[in-house]
Amino acid sequence: MAFDILVKNGRVADGSGAPAVAADVGIGEGKIQAIGRLDGEAVRVIDASGKIVAPGFIDIHSHSEFILPLEKAPEILAPFIQQGITTLVTGNCGYSPAPVNPKTLDLMKSYTMFLKGEELSWEWTGFGEFLDYLERQGLCMNMVPMVSHGAVRIHQVGFEGRPVTRDEMETMKRLGTRAGQSRQARILCAPTSVVIRVSGDRLARRARYTACG
Known part of the structure; x- marks a missing residue:
């Protein structure tokens, strides 16, 4: 899957109260399209190594x-x-x-x-x-x-x-x-x-x- 933005190598805290997990986040058409280990192409890739990725x-x-x-x-x-x-x-x-x-x-x-x-x-x-x-x-x-x-x-x-x-x-x-x-x-x-x-x-x-x- 191709994304507009791919945030890779971060730890995702989804706001549910569950522990943060290592995952990538793929964004397309202004929405989150996928969360997991993602290898798709992207217009822009953000390396979130060592950082927490969370909802706004x-x-x-x-x-x-x-x-x-x-x-x-x-x-x-x-x-x-x-x-x-x-x-x-x-x-x-x-x-x-x-x-x-x-x-x-x-x-x-x-x-x-x-x-x-x-x-x-x-x-x-x-x-x-x-x-x-x-x-x-x-x-x-x-x-x-x-x-x-x-x-x-x-x-x-x-x-x-x-x-x-x-x-x-x-x-x-x-x-x-x-x-x-x-x-x-x-x-x-x-x-x-x-x-x-x-x-x-x-x-x-x-x-x-x-x-x-």
């Missing part, structure tokens, strides 16, 4: 959704991949770049200012539009997005320090439910070739808003 790690508390839309995202996020992190769970702490209400966009910019090195383009309003934007421009890492409470509340009432009305609560719940129960709640995946390129040589070595009470 998951950063379960990330705010990098404010970095991924930037042109410099691959450069900024390269250290994550170089440490083995390939998937980001985003939308934590009440922060996410969507949904956005144009009437409260300035408040969203202020609310999230400290999370980004430069201003986003804000070329979206709905959460699905934000994910579509990321997919069109391409991703350097995988992303598991969540819709944040903060963005949903700012969308509806801005920074008003008061309880929301019943109607406002229903609208907020619809915003979250729409994201959680439609195609918007999807995992965005970066092509394996992009992850490899971003990491450089060192690598060779559902979202919802819940109303309470």
Whole structure:
């Protein structure tokens, strides 16, 4: 079998809890195609002698959704991949770049200012539009997005320090439910070739808003 990438001579720890085993890993079309003693041809061979080969790690508390839309995202996020992190769970702490209400966009910019090195383009309003934007421009890492409470509340009432009305609560719940129960709640995946390129040589070595009470 021919592979795009063949990682040879490493010890594979598959994340199951079983002991690591000596094995090669063959990758093709962005997916693991085979694990074992492999002798097939490959476009690129990585010698992992003396190293552990493992599935990419998951950063379960990330705010990098404010970095991924930037042109410099691959450069900024390269250290994550170089440490083995390939998937980001985003939308934590009440922060996410969507949904956005144009009437409260300035408040969203202020609310999230400290999370980004430069201003986003804000070329979206709905959460699905934000994910579509990321997919069109391409991703350097995988992303598991969540819709944040903060963005949903700012969308509806801005920074008003008061309880929301019943109607406002229903609208907020619809915003979250729409994201959680439609195609918007999807995992965005970066092509394996992009992850490899971003990491450089060192690598060779559902979202919802819940109303309470």
